[in-house]
Amino acid sequence: MTSQVENNRETIFNQIETEFGRPLSPIELEMISQWLDEDHYQVEIIRLALKEAVLNQVYSLKYMDRILLNWQKRHLTTPEQIQQERQHRQAQTPTSANKANKGAKKKGLPDIPMFKIGEQPQKPEK
Numbered sequence: 001m002t003s004q005v006e007n008n009r010e011t012i013f014n015q016i017e018t019e020f021g022r023p024l025s026p027i028e029l030e031m032i033s034q035w036l037d038e039d040h041y042q043v044e045i046i047r048l049a050l051k052e053a054v055l056n057q058v059y060s061l062k063y064m065d066r067i068l069l070n071w072q073k074r075h076l077t078t079p080e081q082i083q084q085e086r087q088h089r090q091a092q093t094p095t096s097a098n099k100a101n102k103g104a105k106k107k108g109l110p111d112i113p114m115f116k117i118g119e120q121p122q123k124p125e126k
Helices: 002-020 026-035 043-055 063-072 079-092 096-108
Strands: none
Touching: 002 026, 002 043, 026 043, 026 063, 043 063, 043 079
């Protein structure tokens, strides 16, 4: 059991170093240890905070700490709850393409079709 905990600990240190693209400082290593030992965050929750930080292109443990504290204040204590919250938030937020087209319609501008490169554009229905 202890070797699994140590392996998880080493894995999260390595993942953060890899995503940040640099070795962690002793203070940063201490902060992560504090998350694990004193705050009792699960390794998977720290991994989700890392993912959130990387998706927002903020490579900072302080930012990750704010994410973890935010989740704690909102009583999101399991990876499943955090994933559900993320999915709910994404469902509530319209995509940027939809926002652009809605704004164009309000201003009387033409509707610009959006498609991925390599896809065939859809022919408008008459």
